[in-house]
Amino acid sequence: MPRPLRIAIVGAGPAGIYAADALLKSEAAVEPGVSIDLFERMPAPFGLIRYGVAPDHPRIKGIVTALHQVLDKPQIRLFGNVDYPSDIGLDDLHEFYDAVIFSTGADADRALDVPGIELEGSYGAADFVSWYDGHPDVPRTWPLEAEKVAVLGVGNVALDVARVLAKTADELLPTEIPPNVYDGLAANKALEVHVFGRRGPAQAKFSPMELRELDHSPNIEVIVDPEDIDYDDGSIATRRASKQADMVAKTLENWAIRDVGDRPHKLFLHFFESPTEVLGEDGRVVGLRTERTRLDGTGNVTGTGEFRTWDVQSVYRAVGYLSDELPKLPFDFVTGTVPHEGGRVIEGGEHLPSTYVTGWIKRGPVGLIGHTKGDANETVAHLLDDHGNGRLLTPGAPGDDAVVDFLEAKGVAYTTWEGWHRLDAAERALGEAEGRERVKIVDREAMLRASGEQG
Structure with missing residues (x-):
């Protein structure tokens, strides 16, 4: 048969x-x-x-x-x-x-080859996502001692990580988060979250809806530096070819020209900043160094030789899964x-x-x-x-x-x-x-x- x-x-x-x-x-x-x-x-x-x-x-x-x-x-x-x-x-x-x-x-984090990435206080986004999503095979606690946090990457996972770090535990309580995650987030000390991308607004991989959702929280002030709004011929072509890229760029432009409000948690979206080193002291993260980049006409970027040090106490890399x-x-x-x-x-x-x-x-x-x-x-x-x-x-x-x-x-x-x-x-x-x-x-x-x- x-x-x-x-x-x-x-x-x-x-x-x-x-x-x-x-x-x-x-x-x-x-x-x-x-x-x-x-x-x-x-x-x-x-x-x-x-x-x-x-x-x-x-x-x-x-x-x-x-x-x-x-x-x-x-x-x-x-x-x-x-x-x-x-x-x-x-x-x-x-x-x-x-x-x-x-x-x-x-479900693993892709590596990021910069000095200091192995320091205590430097984390993979996938591990953090597993924690706040209640994965049974990860630790039940997460260290959330940093008042200033860096998130490396400009995709939707970076947005998720930044948003969860910037929101209050009570904002997330109506969701399905388990008690251990609520307790962890209730103790979170983060007041500033800085998201870094090495290219410009037109190259960001955010979904328009997810990007706009950042601004819906009554506790999160989303801040974009007007100097980070820049386009070359390649960027303009990207916006013309992709409705999503154009919507993302328009949202970022609108945020860049508005006055900064008084919501208690600040979420900064930085562009044209390429991470070059995670700075450490006594084995722990104490800062991030980035190199300023500029567009080369094709939508890609080159380094300018100008460096900046950011005062952060933890770093999350959201540069892709593996x-x-x-x-x-x-x-x-x-x-x-x-x-x-x-x-x-x-x-x-x-x-x-x-x-x-x-x-x-x-x-x-x-x-x-x-x-x-x-x-x-x-x-x-x-x-x-x-x-x-x-x-x-x-x-x-x-x-x-x-x-x-x-x-x-x-x-x-x-x-x-x-x-x-x-x-x-x-x-x-x-x-x-x-x-x-x-x-x-x-x-x-x-x-x-x-x-x-x-x-």
């Missing part, structure tokens, strides 16, 4: 769920359909949405509603709290599935991606059979969450083409129960989609008691108990 095409997806964030959705939408081309298992190292699904988006972005978190609808489909199973490769490896996955799609994303290497798969350490052609994993110039990638592990940590849909569609199209042309490996144990028996024999305490509904209900009950929509459960063991783990 014919069986469904069995697919494993490693990573149950947006990229993995979009891949599952693309498979289901192509199901009519596959007889007798598809069967999809998602494996996620966290006890809960949704990846970046749960652990990488600032808690005061409810519109972005609304994407969860659409992802829920995909995971509700009967052809999909979730195996949470399952780690690749310690709980299940590539050979195991090929034993149970016709094909494997890796969608493990990127994916972790996946055992048994080739890896490009420069780009932080798995080599591929259209999603087909490539090793030694050949396609690694039945092995695919999608999302940030495929194209790098760039673009917005919705951009992963195109990645997923391309990868799934090539997977189905390989299936139609008989290029997929034949699994030895393709039955639905085989992987369940495997995990239970290893004693893996895995969670399920039904378990997520229980965890979701538990978090909403905690929130309801405080007049909030949700209070996130942080401890992994507590998450497992609330989920009613299997295995």
Whole structure:
């Protein structure tokens, strides 16, 4: 009797769920359909949405509603709290599935090669995001002793970090932040936050909406120096070609010409300042040195030889995320991606059979969450083409129960989609008691108990 095409997806964030959705939408081309298992190292699904988006972005978190609808489909199973490769490896996955799609994303900080970056008080933005988003595998406390803070980078993550540092704990209390994060932010001493970009306003990677949201807080005074509003021919071309870039530039221009108000927390957006050294004393951050830059006509910048020292006591680098290497798969350490052609994993110039990638592990940590849909569609199209042309490996144990028996024999305490509904209900009950929509459960063991783990 014919069986469904069995697919494993490693990573149950947006990229993995979009891949599952693309498979289901192509199901009519596959007889007798598809069967999809998602494996996620966290006890809960949704990846970046749960652990990488600032808690005061409810519109972005609304994407969860659409992802829920995909995971509700009967052809999909979730195996949470399952780690690749310690709980299940590539050979195991090929034993149970016709094909494997890796969608493990990127959650580490990209390095920044400037002297002093290793000092105490110098942090990666990704680590801070994990803390305030209640990631179960990071410390429960965060040092927030600095009154003046530098954030390096002009992307949305830099904005998130700067905004959370500049807001009061009470402003964030209506969100889903857990008690330890509220307590940490309540003790935050930051009064000034300085965001630095080495190029100009036209080259900033902010989303217009996220940028404007900085100004919505009654406690944050956003300040832009009029001298930082500058454009060359390349910058003008960028604004003409991109509505988003033009909107960002206009917002910054408006802020630069207004009078500075009296809101208690100051958030400075600096352009044409390239970090050259994190200054230290007794092993701790005591300042930041930058070199003033100028536009070269193309939208890029060159150094002017003019340096400035900034009085800050902590530095957060928000210069990009980096994916972790996946055992048994080739890896490009420069780009932080798995080599591929259209999603087909490539090793030694050949396609690694039945092995695919999608999302940030495929194209790098760039673009917005919705951009992963195109990645997923391309990868799934090539997977189905390989299936139609008989290029997929034949699994030895393709039955639905085989992987369940495997995990239970290893004693893996895995969670399920039904378990997520229980965890979701538990978090909403905690929130309801405080007049909030949700209070996130942080401890992994507590998450497992609330989920009613299997295995």
